[in-house]
Amino acid sequence: MTTTDTVVDRLRARIGVDGSAVTAPIEAGHVRRFVEAIGDPNPRWQKETPPTFLVALAPASSHLAEAEEYGKGWLNGGNRFEYLAPVLIGDVITATGHVADVYEKEGSSGNLLFIIFETEYTNQRGDLVARLRGTLIRR
Amino acid sequence: MSARGSVEVGQELPELVKHPTPRQLVQYAGAQGDFYEIHYDQEYARSVGLPGVILHGLLKAGFLGQLVTDWLGDRGKLITFEVTYRGVDEPGHPYRCRGRVTNVDGDDVELEVWGEDEAGKRTTVGSANVQLDR
Numbered sequence: 001m002t003t004t005d006t007v008v009d010r011l012r013a014r015i016g017v018d019g020s021a022v023t024a025p026i027e028a029g030h031v032r033r034f035v036e037a038i039g040d041p042n043p044r045w046q047k048e049t050p051p052t053f054l055v056a057l058a059p060a061s062s063h064l065a066e067a068e069e070y071g072k073g074w075l076n077g078g079n080r081f082e083y084l085a086p087v088l089i090g091d092v093i094t095a096t097g098h099v100a101d102v103y104e105k106e107g108s109s110g111n112l113l114f115i116i117f118e119t120e121y122t123n124q125r126g127d128l129v130a131r132l133r134g135t136l137i138r139r
Numbered sequence: 140m141s142a143r144g145s146v147e148v149g150q151e152l153p154e155l156v157k158h159p160t161p162r163q164l165v166q167y168a169g170a171q172g173d174f175y176e177i178h179y180d181q182e183y184a185r186s187v188g189l190p191g192v193i194l195h196g197l198l199k200a201g202f203l204g205q206l207v208t209d210w211l212g213d214r215g216k217l218i219t220f221e222v223t224y225r226g227v228d229e230p231g232h233p234y235r236c237r238g239r240v241t242n243v244d245g246d247d248v249e250l251e252v253w254g255e256d257e258a259g260k261r262t263t264v265g266s267a268n269v270q271l272d273r
Contacts, residue, residue: 030170036203039157042208051204051220055197056171073187075177076196078223079213083216 005072011102011115022058023094030056031089049087054121054130058095070113070138077114077135085129092124100133101127113138146248146271151240152210157202159194159230172268189227193261196224199234200264203252206236213270215246222252226262233257238267246271 026049034056036046042050087093097119106111114137121130164178176183177193184192200222207217228234238252247270254263 033166034170034201037163037170038198038205039163040201040205040208042205044208050201051208051217052197054203073189076224078221079197079200080219080221082219086216097145 008102008113010103011064011067011099012098013115015101016098017038018096018098021093021094021096024057024088026053026057026087026091026093028089047089049083049089051083052079053083054087054093054119054132057093057121058097058119064099064115065138067113067115067136067138071100071110073139075137075139077137079135080133082131083129084131085123085127087121087123087129091129093129094122095119096122107139110139142162146240146243148240148243150240152206152240152250152252155202155206155236156210157234157236159198159228159232159234161192161230164192164194164198164230167195167201171195171197173197179246191229193229194226196222196232196263199224199228199254200265202234202236203238203254203263206238206252207250207269210238211269215248215269218270220265220267221250222263222265224263226256226260227261228254228256239265246273 031045031049035050040050069076089098097117100118101116105114114135117134119132120128123129168174168178173195177189178195179192181191203222235255238250241251242249242250250267251263252267253261256262
């Protein structure tokens with residue numbers, strides 16, 4: 001078995017297994033720094049969070065250390081957000097994520113490894129507020 | 140006039156042109172907590188086959204999110220927002236965010252959004268579903 005097969009098999013074994021949950025408060029200063037970095041001055045973000053803010057809540061969990069044996073770099077393939085309830089400053093959000101799929105594809109300059117990651121976000125009342133599906137690529 | 144009355148298929152969203160700088164990439168890296176070196180270390184970025192440091196995909200998603208929420212205002216809410224990164228973008232070049240209405244079904248509106256580089260190449264493509272208030 002080659003190293004590549006081993007990495008893919010190990011990652012595939014994690015499909016559907018939830019990682020440890022991360023709980024964090026939505027802080028006004030954090031949201032402000034986030035929208036300043038984007039350059040989005042909408043006063044709405046003094047009370048609620050902009051569409052992509054939840055990615056800043058948990059560390060880049062998605063950069064799975066063990067996948068780094070494959071290829072030499074990461075690329076973000078895409079992100080899909082689903083919003084079920086507003087996320088407001090002052091909320092306390094818990095993020096729980098898992099690997100949803102892992103597969104290899106032949107690229108123009110070598111093989112690529114795709115890791116699909118899904119995260120669910122709930123608030124302090126236990127309401128599901130958002131879902132995020134991300135595609136990460138090792139190349 | 141109701142929110143719905145002013146939204147029609149084919150309507151273009153007012154475009155948003157961003158001028159990302161290396162400083163902005165560092166600012167975003169800190170705000171998101173993504174410290175992957177390809178976004179601020181030229182040498183590292185080149186060592187993994189990139190032309191130089193590149194914009195975070197999620198920063199481009201943030202720009203496109205702004206495009207949508209600026210257009211939507213307080214007329215409704217965002218239901219889904221999806222982006223696919225097709226190409227890399229380097230700081231120091233304008234990034235043009237555009238979109239248009241692709242479907243209107245009662246209060247539900249579908250949008251197509253994309254980000255273009257200087258050459259007009261769509262390096263990020265995506266879509267959004269919004270629900271207009273009655």
